Amino acid sequence: xxxxxxxxxAVGAALLIPGCTGTGGSTKGADAKAADDPSKVTGxxxxxxxxxxxxxxxxxxxxxxxxxxxxPKVKVEFEALTNYEAEVKIRMNTENYGDVLLxxxxxxxxxxxxxxxxxxxxxxxxxxxxxxDFTTVxxxxxxxxxxxVMPGFVYNKRVWKEAGITEWPTTPAEFLESxxxxxxxxxxxxxYTNFSAGWTLTSWTYVDGAVHxxxxxxxxxxxxxxxxxxADLRVGDTLLHDIVxxxxxxxxxxxxxxxxxxxxxxxxxxxxxxxxxxxIVQFQDAAKKAGANPDDIGFMPFPxxxxxxFCATVAPDYNQAVNVHSQHKEAARAWIDWxxxxxxxxxxxxxxxxxxxxxxxxVLKPYEEAGVELIEVDDAKGAEVKxxxxxxEVGIYAPEYRQNLVDLARGARKGSLDDFLAxxxxxxxxxxxxxxx
Numbered sequence: 001x002x003x004x005x006x007x008x009x010a011v012g013a014a015l016l017i018p019g020c021t022g023t024g025g026s027t028k029g030a031d032a033k034a035a036d037d038p039s040k041v042t043g044x045x046x047x048x049x050x051x052x053x054x055x056x057x058x059x060x061x062x063x064x065x066x067x068x069x070x071x072p073k074v075k076v077e078f079e080a081l082t083n084y085e086a087e088v089k090i091r092m093n094t095e096n097y098g099d100v101l102l103x104x105x106x107x108x109x110x111x112x113x114x115x116x117x118x119x120x121x122x123x124x125x126x127x128x129x130x131x132x133d134f135t136t137v138x139x140x141x142x143x144x145x146x147x148x149v150m151p152g153f154v155y156n157k158r159v160w161k162e163a164g165i166t167e168w169p170t171t172p173a174e175f176l177e178s179x180x181x182x183x184x185x186x187x188x189x190x191x192y193t194n195f196s197a198g199w200t201l202t203s204w205t206y207v208d209g210a211v212h213x214x215x216x217x218x219x220x221x222x223x224x225x226x227x228x229x230x231a232d233l234r235v236g237d238t239l240l241h242d243i244v245x246x247x248x249x250x251x252x253x254x255x256x257x258x259x260x261x262x263x264x265x266x267x268x269x270x271x272x273x274x275x276x277x278x279x280i281v282q283f284q285d286a287a288k289k290a291g292a293n294p295d296d297i298g299f300m301p302f303p304x305x306x307x308x309x310f311c312a313t314v315a316p317d318y319n320q321a322v323n324v325h326s327q328h329k330e331a332a333r334a335w336i337d338w339x340x341x342x343x344x345x346x347x348x349x350x351x352x353x354x355x356x357x358x359x360x361x362x363v364l365k366p367y368e369e370a371g372v373e374l375i376e377v378d379d380a381k382g383a384e385v386k387x388x389x390x391x392x393e394v395g396i397y398a399p400e401y402r403q404n405l406v407d408l409a410r411g412a413r414k415g416s417l418d419d420f421l422a423x424x425x426x427x428x429x430x431x432x433x434x435x436x437x
Contacts, residue, residue: 205233
C-alpha cells in the first residue's frame with residue numbers, strides 16, 4: 001500500500017483507462033451533486049486506489065457489494081496502482097483518469113477546479129467533516145478523505161519491553177538511547193528505514209507540528225526556515241540522521257523491503273518504524289498471518305513534549321475526488337459519500353474518522369490515557385508550501401531528500417549534516433521570495 005505521502009516525478013506516455021472517455025459536457029468548475037434518489041443513480045464508475053492489498057484480497061469488491069444495497073444501478077470497478085502518483089500524473093494529461101480518484105499531491109491546489117468536480121461548499125461540508133480546508137478553492141470543496149491519519153512510530157512492544165523500556169521517550173536523545181538499548185539487549189533491528197520503498201521516508205515530513213504542538217506549523221513552513229535551529233523538520237531530520245549514523249538500522253538499506261518489514265516487525269525482528277496510524281492494521285494483520293501476537297504492535301508519538309505533553313497532528317489521508325470529465329458524476333459522488341459516511345473502512349483500518357461526531361478508535365486508547373494532544377494543522381498556506389517546495393526542488397513530500405539524508409548518515413554520500421540542512425534552508429528561503437507571484 002502506498003500512502004498519501006508518496007510523491008513520484010515520472011512523466012511519459014499517457015496510460016488510458018478504458019470506459020471513461022469523453023467529457024460528458026463537463027467544464028471547469030463543474031459540480032458533482034448528491035443524489036436525491038439512490039435508486040435512480042446509474043452508471044459504471046472506475047475507482048482508482050493505492051490499496052492494492054484490498055483490491056487483491058477482495059475487500060474493495062465487498063465494499064462495492066454493500067454500496068450496491070443502496071445504489072443498485074451503479075457498477076463499481078477498481079484499479080489499484082502501486083506507483084500511484086507517477087501513473088496518475090501521466091493519465092491526467094488526458095481526460096481519462098478514472099471517475100473517482102485520490103487527489104495526487106503533485107496537483108496544485110489552485111488547479112483543483114480544472115481536474116475535479118466540486119462536492120459542495122466549505123460552509124456546508126465543514127459542519128459535518130474535518131479538514132475541508134485541505135481541498136477548498138474559492139469556497140468550494142473538491143475532495144473528501146475517508147479517514148484521518150496521524151504520524152507516529154509503529155513498534156513492537158514486546159521487544160521494547162525486553163530492552164527494559166516501558167515508557168515512551170520524551171526527547172530525541174532518549175529515543176536514541178532506547179534504540180541503542182534494543183540493539184544491545186535484543187536481536188531486533190532497532191529501526192527500519194524502508195529506504196528502498198522511498199515513499200515510507202516521506203512520513204518524516206509529518207513530524208511538522210508534532211514536535212512543538214503547533215497548529216500553525218504549515219504557515220511557518222511558508223513563512224520561515226524549516227531547518228532553522230529548533231524547527232520541527234530540523235529536529236526530525238536530525239533524529240533520523242543520528243539513528244542511521246549510530247548504526248541502529250538495517251544492515252543494507254538499499255535492499256530493504258516494505259512488505260517483508262510488516263511480518264518482521266510483528267515477529268520482533270524489527271523494533272520500530274516511523275509511519276502512521278494507517279499502518280497499524282496492516283502490521284497487526286501481518287502478525288496474525290505470521291503466527292505472532294497482534295497485540296505486540298504498538299504506536300507511539302514523536303519523542304518531544306511541550307508543557308509536559310506529547311502532541312500528534314491529525315490530518316486527512318488521500319482525498320477522494322470526482323473527475324471533472326466523468327460522465328457519471330452523480331454515481332461517483334454517491335460512492336465518495338457512501339464510502340466516507342457508511343462503509344466500515346474506518347473501523348476496518350482502526351482509523352480516525354473525518355466525521356466530527358465519530359469516536360476515537362480503540363487502538364489509540366494509550367494516546368488518550370497518556371494525554372497526547374491531537375492537533376489539526378491549519379492548511380491555509382498549504383498551496384503556498386507546495387509552490388515553494390516545487391520551486392526550491394527540495395521535495396519535502398518526495399523520497400529523494402531523505403534518501404540522500406540516509407546516504408549521508410551512513411557514509412554513502414559526502415558532507416556534513418549542517419551543510420546538508422543549510423543547503424535545504426537556502427533553496428527553500430530563496431523560493432519563498434517568489435511564492436504567490
